[in-house]
Amino acid sequence: MQIMLLIINKLGCEFFELLLQNKCELRRGVKARLKLTR
Numbered sequence: 001m002q003i004m005l006l007i008i009n010k011l012g013c014e015f016f017e018l019l020l021q022n023k024c025e026l027r028r029g030v031k032a033r034l035k036l037t038r
Contacts, residue, residue: 009034 008031 005030005034 012031
């Protein structure tokens with residue numbers, strides 16, 4: 001799971017849109033959190 005978080009942090013939601021288009025919305029929430037904690 002940590003690896004996935006790292007990918008989200010570096011590439012962002014755009015990367016997940018390619019793999020999980022329908023789950024991208026959930027990842028956006030995670031990315032927003034990472035941005036705030038940065």
